[in-house]
Amino acid sequence: MTMALQGRYYCFTIVVRLNQIEVAPAAYLGFDESTENTPENLKKFREAIAKAIPEARITIAFSHSALADASGNYRELRRLAREYAQKYGDDITYVAGGYFIGAYVPRERAKAHIDDALALLEKMMGKGYKPRSVIGGFLPAAILEHLAARGIHAAQGNIFSQYYVDNQDGEGSICYPYYPSKQHFCKPAQNAEDFIDCVNFDGWTVDFICASYCGCTPEGYNSRMGCGPIETLRPYGEKTGTEIMLDTVDQMLGENYYRNGNFGLAASIWELCLMQKNGSHAMDIDGDTVYGFFSALKERYPDAEVVTIGELGESFRRENKDNSALDYRFVHKGTGKGGSLADVQITWYMNDVFRMALKKNLRTGEERVIDFTDYTKNYSEPADSDYLKGESNRSWSLLGDINQKGLRPQDTPVPFGNLTEKQKTLFFGKIKDENN
CATH class of the missing domain: 3.20.20.510 (Uncharacterised protein PF12979, DUF3863)
Known part of the structure; x- marks a missing residue:
């Protein structure tokens, strides 16, 4: 890459x-x-x-x-x-x-x-x-x-x-x-x-x-x-x-x-x-x-x-004149300090069309997708807030198909093979070589 x-x-x-x-x-x-x-x-x-x-x-x-x-x-x-x-x-x-x-x-x-x-x-x-x-x-x-x-x-x-x-x-x-x-x-x-x-x-x-x-x-x-x-x-x-x-x-x-x-x-x-x-x-x-x-x-x-x-x-x-070349990738093994657990590894793919995270248990080898956010979908921000009138909205998140915070039933982690065909198409359309 x-x-x-x-x-x-x-x-x-x-x-x-x-x-x-x-x-x-x-x-x-x-x-x-x-x-x-x-x-x-x-x-x-x-x-x-x-x-x-x-x-x-x-x-x-x-x-x-x-x-x-x-x-x-x-x-x-x-x-x-x-x-x-x-x-x-x-x-x-x-x-x-x-x-x-x-x-x-x-x-x-x-x-x-x-x-x-x-x-x-x-x-x-x-x-x-x-x-x-x-x-x-x-x-x-x-x-x-x-x-x-x-x-x-x-x-x-x-x-x-x-x-x-x-x-x-x-x-x-x-x-x-x-x-x-x-x-x-x-x-x-x-x-x-x-x-x-x-x-x-x-x-x-x-x-x-x-x-x-x-x-x-x-x-x-x-x-x-x-x-x-x-x-x-x-x-x-x-x-x-x-x-x-x-x-x-x-x-x-x-x-x-x-x-x-x-x-x-x-x-x-x-x-x-x-x-x-x-x-x-x-x-x-x-x-x-x-x-x-x-x-x-x-x-x-x-x-x-x-x-x-x-x-x-x-x-x-x-x-970069636009986002088309963006292809960020990260692998992080926990440090053992605080919440960075030593037996956990996170792999992130982030680009213009999606972000995806895989969480791996290093003791068992089990790996699951904990986040898949499809940026090709339409999203919207909240309406205007006006705190002085008692109108304030703290919820500005963009929660995709699966979100790493695990707050919704749909956020249950899944094996990579259980992703939808569209999600797999987005992934392989951008990630040509998983070993990079």
């Missing part, structure tokens, strides 16, 4: 905000984080990355309120971001609606919020400034289309496998970059009429075995365990938590790098407030923690580049 885009990449984003969730500008839910988003914390964070990997370029995303707040604290945060853009080449951008703008705001109003934020960014960064990407958690297809119309052609707009976590569900996408469909942000575009010219990225790489769980299991396994600090450093401590994050990087940049034609990508988004000692999220991260992870990443993969989502999106667009 040959992929046009090559290299090992890690995309890292710092989020700066006033409150945990901005339902709309100046309308908040969750923790007040204004005293935890400080210039001192940003300096510790960014300088630790630079110490470990001097050439690293990261994304720094400000919420609407963090862009507009007139306090000295936030003015200094914005000044530092300008400095880092000039010094390191960082992409300074906007995080929409505390990650889940579609759950809280009607699409047309969300577009207006984005336009306001882009104007604030231009005021902050200088005349003519435009970010190379926007951060969104989940971004509805109409919002991705609006970004493309504004000349922004990359976004962190999906969260692979997220279900029953953080007040929002958006399971159903592939985990590597793709052009989204106008029907649903989780669906890869199928043709020119369906195409949105804004490359959609996952924000947090997770362990594939953990990803098959629904939320947090009775055993205490977290479906989001991977490169994010909340699911690793907080429950397991700095040493083991860092090992888990590096294991998840290995999942993408190790053997699967070769399966994907010498292409590998891992990503994570860390909120600035997590750096606050005794903060509301009880993380106790410091500069040494950040330095330890990034220096270990560089030692393990000297050729890995830490780049912005916008930069990698531009590279993807140069090499």
Whole structure:
């Protein structure tokens, strides 16, 4: 298999905000984080990355309120971001609606919020400034289309496998970059009429075995365990938590790098407030923690580049004019840490027309299809939400024929031979050589 885009990449984003969730500008839910988003914390964070990997370029995303707040604290945060853009080449951008703008705001109003934020960014960064990407958690297809119309052609707009976590569900996408469909942000575009010219990225790489769980299991396994600090450093401590994050990087940049034609990508988004000692999220991260992870990443993969989502999106667009060449494949054996069970192996096939996962019990040899999502079918997103009117829809998932979370009777795992003829036709039409 040959992929046009090559290299090992890690995309890292710092989020700066006033409150945990901005339902709309100046309308908040969750923790007040204004005293935890400080210039001192940003300096510790960014300088630790630079110490470990001097050439690293990261994304720094400000919420609407963090862009507009007139306090000295936030003015200094914005000044530092300008400095880092000039010094390191960082992409300074906007995080929409505390990650889940579609759950809280009607699409047309969300577009207006984005336009306001882009104007604030231009005021902050200088005349003519435009970010190379926007951060969104989940971004509805109409919002991705609006970004493309504004000349922004990359976004962190999906969260692979997220279900029953953080007040929002958006399971159903592939985990590597793709052009989204106008029907649903989780669906890869199928043709020119369906195409949105804004490359959609996952924000947090997770362990594939953990990803098959629904939320947090009775055993205490977290479906989001991977490169994010909340699911690793907080429950397991700095040493083991860092090992888990590096294991998840290995999942993408190790053997699967070769399966994907010498292409590998891992990503994570860390909120600035997590750096606050005794903060509301009880993380106790410091500069040494950040330095330890990034220096270990560089030692393990000297050729890995830490780049912005916008930069990698531009590279993807140069090499791929549509989704037809996408053919991502992964094999992951559990690490034995947390929910990544050592006797389980997951194999994923992800492309423009389907995604399929096989789960294998390494003790018995039994293997079953736990996910088959047919992207050639028609799908739709929920109607508009308006949280301020009491109308909020958290269910933005695209659940296919069989879904890895196992929530519906039809999600019962089946042997590969029991797939329908259409499913087999899709598989063998795309996968010419199973040994690749």
